[in-house]
Amino acid sequence: MNDTATLAHRPAAQGVEHFDVLIVGAGISGIGGAYHLIHQSPGTSFVILEAQETFGGTWWTHKYPGIRSDSDLYTFGYRFKPWTGKPIATAEEIRAYMGEVIAENDLDRHIRYGHTISAASWSSAEKRWTVEATRTATGEARRFTCNFLYMCQGYYRHSEGYTPQWPGMENFKGPIIHPMKWPEDLDYTGKKVVVIGSGATAATLIPAMADKAGHITMLQRSPTYFRTGRNAIELADELRKLQVDESWIHEIVRRKINYESQVFTNRSFSEPEKVREELLGLVRAALPADYDVEKHFTPSYRPWRQRIAFVPDADLFQGISSGKASVVTDEIEHFTQGGIALKSGEMLEADIIITATGFHMSVMGDIAFTVDGAPVDWAETVTYRGMMFTGVPNLAWVFGYFRASWTLRADLVADFVCRLLGHMKAIGAQQVDIGLRDEDGDMKILPWIDEENFNPNYLLRSMHLLPKRGEKKDWAHTQDYWAEKDEIPQIDLTDKAFRYS
Ligand SMILES: Cc1cc2nc3c(=O)[nH]c(=O)nc-3n(C[C@H](O)[C@H](O)[C@H](O)COP(=O)(O)OP(=O)(O)OC[C@H]3O[C@@H](n4cnc5c(N)ncnc54)[C@H](O)[C@@H]3O)c2cc1C
Numbered sequence: 091m092n093d094t095a096t097l098a099h100r101p102a103a104q105g106v107e108h109f110d111v112l113i114v115g116a117g118i119s120g121i122g123g124a125y126h127l128i129h130q131s132p133g134t135s136f137v138i139l140e141a142q143e144t145f146g147g148t149w150w151t152h153k154y155p156g157i158r159s160d161s162d163l164y165t166f167g168y169r170f171k172p173w174t175g176k177p178i179a180t181a182e183e184i185r186a187y188m189g190e191v192i193a194e195n196d197l198d199r200h201i202r203y204g205h206t207i208s209a210a211s212w213s214s215a216e217k218r219w220t221v222e223a224t225r226t227a228t229g230e231a232r233r234f235t236c237n238f239l240y241m242c243q244g245y246y247r248h249s250e251g252y253t254p255q256w257p258g259m260e261n262f263k264g265p266i267i268h269p270m271k272w273p274e275d276l277d278y279t280g281k282k283v284v285v286i287g288s289g290a291t292a293a294t295l296i297p298a299m300a301d302k303a304g305h306i307t308m309l310q311r312s313p314t315y316f317r318t319g320r321n322a323i324e325l326a327d328e329l330r331k332l333q334v335d336e337s338w339i340h341e342i343v344r345r346k347i348n349y350e351s352q353v354f355t356n357r358s359f360s361e362p363e364k365v366r367e368e369l370l371g372l373v374r375a376a377l378p379a380d381y382d383v384e385k386h387f388t389p390s391y392r393p394w395r396q397r398i399a400f401v402p403d404a405d406l407f408q409g410i411s412s413g414k415a416s417v418v419t420d421e422i423e424h425f426t427q428g429g430i431a432l433k434s435g436e437m438l439e440a441d442i443i444i445t446a447t448g449f450h451m452s453v454m455g456d457i458a459f460t461v462d463g464a465p466v467d468w469a470e471t472v473t474y475r476g477m478m479f480t481g482v483p484n485l486a487w488v489f490g491y492f493r494a495s496w497t498l499r500a501d502l503v504a505d506f507v508c509r510l511l512g513h514m515k516a517i518g519a520q521q522v523d524i525g526l527r528d529e530d531g532d533m534k535i536l537p538w539i540d541e542e543n544f545n546p547n548y549l550l551r552s553m554h555l556l557p558k559r560g561e562k563k564d565w566a567h568t569q570d571y572w573a574e575k576d577e578i579p580q581i582d583l584t585d586k587a588f589r590y591s
Pocket residue numbers: 114115116117118119120139140141142146147148149152158159160161162166205206207208242243244245246248290291454455456457488490491494495496497
């Protein structure tokens with residue numbers, strides 16, 4: 091180990107820019123990561139490379155009517171910046187909030203928009219990553235080097251959504267639209283619209299389109315759980331009346347929400363039947379008395395095996411109650427010129443079909459990784475707490491929570507990255523490798539996520555491409571915010587799992 095070398099201030103090759111840290115992606119995780127680097131690792135040079143022409147990630151890519159969060163912004167917002175609006179927020183409001191973080195911390199000068207990264211190669215001899223990017227607008231190739239790669243690229247491909255192929259799709263006379271590619275000029279006034287899918291996207295689109303459309307139908311293969319309630323947090327409103335400082339309100343409301351969601355999550359494991367009845371009770375209360383809740387809103391799985399979307403002010407159910415929207419639970423046989431033929435024999439007429447059928451997982455931003463010349467197969471790696479990976483030095487990934495807001499984890503991972511960089515600097519290390527310890531030798535190696543625990547289709551489709559987890563919690567993304575909030579800050583950086591050189 092070279093005592094004088096630190097992570098910072100090493101020269102770049104000609105025409106190549108060098109940074110201590112290169113952040114991939116200017117979504118909520120990347121912008122948060124940059125904030126934490128500035129405040130927790132002052133003096134660290136960094137750049138954010140972002141493929142799109144602006145910041146926002148998910149909240150820029152998706153432009154369909156009504157696009158909004160399905161978790162509250164007190165916890166989806168950053169720990170360090172109070173949220174002062176309604177808990178469920180539109181994409182525009184989320185971007186405005188992120189824009190303030192950028193402006194208040196002068197982050198713009200660190201971001202290079204329109205840079206798509208295609209390859210990253212680690213050299214143990216040079217102790218650095220070489221990152222190949224392409225200027226999206228001009229096709230110009232750009233090369234960067236960095237000591238540490240901070241992967242904030244999310245988990246799905248932004249360029250296109252996932253659309254299953256059904257027989258006869260080519261015969262349908264109207265547009266078939268994936269919500270990720272919403273045509274700005276789509277006029278659906280008075281039109282018959284069918285939305286395939288029943289996740290958060292469908293639940294958002296349907297109330298937003300119901301008034302203008304002639305009729306809108308949610309076509310689902312199987313039902314999903316929803317939660318409903320007012321789009322307000324009484325405690326926050328009360329504290330505001332008392333003129334409590336917004337930073338206090340933010341912290342207090344976060345604690346309340348996190349406490350309540352922990353209780354809810356624990357109950358969904360300890361008494362799933364009760365939780366199920368409560369969720370269905372909310373749905374029943376929002377729909378007409380004779381509505382077939384059993385058929386259309388009663389999932390076969392236990393609560394929380396898939397994300398539960400929040401429906402603010404029961405707007406989805408209001409649309410159904412008013413007759414402007416309806417739900418069909420059936421399977422697609424084939425598309426016809428005028429709509430969809432269902433397996434039950436029924437025909438669903440449509441002028442426009444929207445495929446709210448999810449996304450393609452993107453493992454590490456579809457970047458081709460090599461380490462010392464050998465291609466990285468992520469499925470061959472084992473994760474250290476869902477953040478780092480065996481055989482891949484100097485790299486951390488932000489993968490958030492399913493049952494709690496994503497950003498809670500983005501903040502925790504950022505704290506960890508800053509602490510790790512500080513530790514490396516302190517001991518004069520330039521490389522950190524993650525490796526299984528002797529005592530992990532007979533540990534079972536398993537898929538990234540336990541299907542029994544959480545099983546949305548996009549994950550199941552891509553599980554074979556994702557890193558592996560181990561049986562012990564050090565070697566897994568446990569999805570347990572309530573344990574990780576205490577455990578991640580206490581990770582012992584001198585543990586044998588971390589090998590420094
Ligand atoms: C419609 C929708 C609604 C959601 N609502 C919620 C919610 O309410 N609550 C919640 O907790 N989670 C929600 N999620 C999950 C959501 O994706 C995350 O919460 C969060 O926004 C992810 O932020 P991120 O910054 O990690 O990734 P992203 O938002 O995916 O941003 C990643 C950025 O990295 C860039 N990038 C990727 N690859 C490359 C590359 N090779 N080169 C350069 N740039 C690259 C992308 O262009 C993108 O801008 C939602 C997801 C979707 C799709």
